[in-house]
C-alpha cells in the first residue's frame with residue numbers, strides 16, 4: 001500500500017476548492033516551466049489533496065496556452081497518484097443535458113498546437129492510450145456523483161478541439177453524427193495523454209454546460225450561457241469532490257488497470273543512447289523506469 005494523493009484539476013469556473021484542512025497555495029517549479037498557477041494543498045477526511053486551476057486564478061490561460069506538461073509534472077512531483085479533471089463541456093446528445101455530468105472514457109484529439117509528450121529526441125517512449133482513463137478512479141467519480149444526487153452518465157467520448165473559438169455548425173454536426181462524439185471541450189487533450197506518460201490514474205468529469213451548436217431548439221453556444229450553467233452547478237462539483245477521499249482512502253493498492261506502470265515497457269531508447277539532459281528533465285515523470 002502507498003499513500004493516496006488526489007489531485008483535482010479545475011476547469012473553467014472552478015478556481016479553488018473549499019474545506020481543505022491545512023490549506024496552503026504552494027509554488028512548484030518544473031523543468032517544463034511554470035504550472036498554470038500555484039497548487040492548493042491540504043487534507044480532506046485525512047487524505048492528501050492537491051487542487052490546480054487549469055486556467056489559473058482569474059482565468060489567464062487559453063486552452064492552447066495551458067502549460068499541460070508543467071501541470072502534470074508538478075502534480076506527479078508533489079506525490080499525486082490520482083488526477084481528476086473537472087471540465088465544462090458541450091453536449092452532442094439530447095439525453096446529456098446541461099447540468100448533467102458525464103464520466104468520460106474516450107477521447108478524439110483534434111488539438112494541433114500543443115506539446116503532447118514529455119519524451120523526445122534522446123529518450124523515446126510509446127505508451128498505450130487505448131483506454132485513456134482509469135476505470136477504478138472513474139468508478140469513484142461515478143459513485144461520488146450518484147451519492148451527491150447528480151444526474152451522471154457513465155462513459156462518453158470527448159472531442160478535444162483546439163479553440164478558443166467554438167465549433168462551426170458543420171463541425172458540430174460532423175462530430176455528433178459521423179464521428180460519434182458525445183461531448184466537446186478544449187482541454188482534456190493532451191492532459192490525459194501526459195497523465196498516462198506520468199503513470200498517473202486519470203479520470204475526467206465533464207460538466208455539461210450547453211448543446212454546442214447542433215441543437216435545433218438551443219441556438220448557438222455562448223460563454224454567458226456556459227458561465228450561468230457552471231455557476232448553477234458549482235455546488236454539485238464541490239459535493240462530488242468532497243466525497244472522493246472517503247471513496248478512495250488514504251492508502252492505495254497498485255492500479256488494477258496498470259495506469260501506474262504505463263512506462264514499464266514503453267521506453268525504446270537504449271540506455272547508452274539516451275540524452276542525459278532530457279533524462280534529467282524526466283526525473284519526476286519517468287524516474288521510476290529511467291533511474
Ligand SMILES: CSC[C@H]1O[C@H](OP(=O)(O)O)[C@H](O)[C@@H]1O
Nearest residue numbers: 011012063087088185186187226
Ligand atoms: C468557458 S467556455 C470554453 C472553455 O471551457 C472549457 O474549459 P475547461 O475544459 O478547462 O473546463 C473548455 O474546454 C474551454 O477551454
Ligand SMILES: Nc1ncnc2[nH]cnc12
Nearest residue numbers: 088089090184185186212
Ligand atoms: N460547446 C463547447 N465547445 C467547446 N468547449 C466547450 N466548453 C463548454 N462548452 C463547450
